Amino acid sequence: MIIYVATIVVIVIIITSLIAVFSKKLLSSIISMGLVSLGVSGLFFFLQAPDVAITEAAIGAGLSTAIFVIALKKVKKGETKDEE
Template sequence: MIIYIAALVVAVVITTALIAVFSKKLLSSIIAMGLVSLGVSGLFFFLQAPDVAITEAAIGAGLSTAIFVIALKKVKKGESEDEE
């Protein structure tokens, strides 16, 4: 049973990774990256590494996604100021 769940998670990770690479919009790339981290942390849990899973979920899926979004917002703001 657990192998099917793991396979599903792997499929989600691969799909979101492809989205993160090929997406035209940067924001959706960032969200997809957060989803990759979430799936990878689930995989770590399946592979009996709960320590790494917790770290990945807190840092990869939580903080770094937020920090990327903030950075994107700052960069866009700088661009619009230049155009004015």
């Protein structure tokens, strides 16, 4: 049973990481990066590494996303113009 849940989580991770790379808006990139961290944290939990899962959830999904958003707000032009 858990293998199906894990498969779904892996698919979510792949999709969100692709969004993070190819998205034109930085904000959606950052948020999908947070989602990747959340998925990875769940995956760690399925792989029986709860210590790493807690750390990843608190730092990867929580704090670093928040810090990225703050940094993005500081850099005045939040959204990239079309490059080239």
